Amino acid sequence: NAGVTQTPKFQVLKTGQSMTLQCAQDMNHEYMSWYRQDPGMGLRLIHYSVGAGITDQGEVPNGYNVSRSTTEDFPLRLLSAAPSQTSVYFCASRTVNTDTQYFGPGTRLTVL
Amino acid sequence: GQQVMQIPQYQHVQEGEDFTTYCNSSTTLSNIQWYKQRPGGHPVFLIQLVKSGEVKKQKRLTFQFGEAKKNSSLHITATQTTDVGTYFCVGSGYALNFGKGTSLLVTP
Numbered sequence: 001n002a003g004v005t006q007t008p009k010f011q012v013l014k015t016g017q018s019m020t021l022q023c024a025q026d027m028n029h030e031y032m033s034w035y036r037q038d039p040g041m042g043l044r045l046i047h048y049s050v051g052a053g054i055t056d057q058g059e060v061p062n063g064y065n066v067s068r069s070t071t072e073d074f075p076l077r078l079l080s081a082a083p084s085q086t087s088v089y090f091c092a093s094r095t096v097n098t099d100t101q102y103f104g105p106g107t108r109l110t111v112l
Numbered sequence: 113g114q115q116v117m118q119i120p121q122y123q124h125v126q127e128g129e130d131f132t133t134y135c136n137s138s139t140t141l142s143n144i145q146w147y148k149q150r151p152g153g154h155p156v157f158l159i160q161l162v163k164s165g166e167v168k169k170q171k172r173l174t175f176q177f178g179e180a181k182k183n184s185s186l187h188i189t190a191t192q193t194t195d196v197g198t199y200f201c202v203g204s205g206y207a208l209n210f211g212k213g214t215s216l217l218v219t220p
Contacts, residue, residue: 092208
């Protein structure tokens with residue numbers, strides 16, 4: 001199993017550009033989440049999903065959209081990137097039976 | 113998800129010294145998990161505590177869950193440079209909130 005994969009690993013955007021961060025898992029996990037990590041701020045939850053077709057907002061959802069059309073994929077969309085969205089983004093997944101999360105390697109995003 | 117507060121936010125120790133980080137919740141936790149994130153890496157699950165008063169050990173790491181299931185601690189005996197990283201405690205729930213964690217720096 002590949003576990004949780006994220007693409008791209010690095011990305012540089014200009015203010016106002018849009019992009020999608022990809023996340024996929026091959027463990028048939030029901031739950032998937034997106035976090036951002038900034039220096040001194042820890043990991044903050046952006047959006048999460050408890051199953052295909054179901055998403056909900058986390059602590060810092062503004063500026064981000066998500067959808068969950070399949071169990072495997074949970075893309076994160078930035079419609080109009082801002083410098084405040086410069087961060088490291090982690091995707092994670094887990095089963096409904098446990099709180100143990102498995103994280104992807106992260107995407108390092110810089111918005112100029 | 114259930115919110116927990118973690119202290120200290122930063123800790124700098126000399127190699128060989130002990131280290132402890134503490135987590136506290138205002139509500140009773142169903143369980144608590146601990147994760148470690150190495151610099152430049154992603155969080156990795158260490159352990160889950162479920163029972164009141166539970167104590168689990170992993171080599172030099174000792175994890176405790178309070179009797180009231182409102183607090184937890186991670187103690188590292190005789191730290192090594194490989195212990196460097198950020199340690200997170202996480203309560204249970206649909207949305208798992210990690211917070212700031214405790215960043216440990218170990219100087220040789």
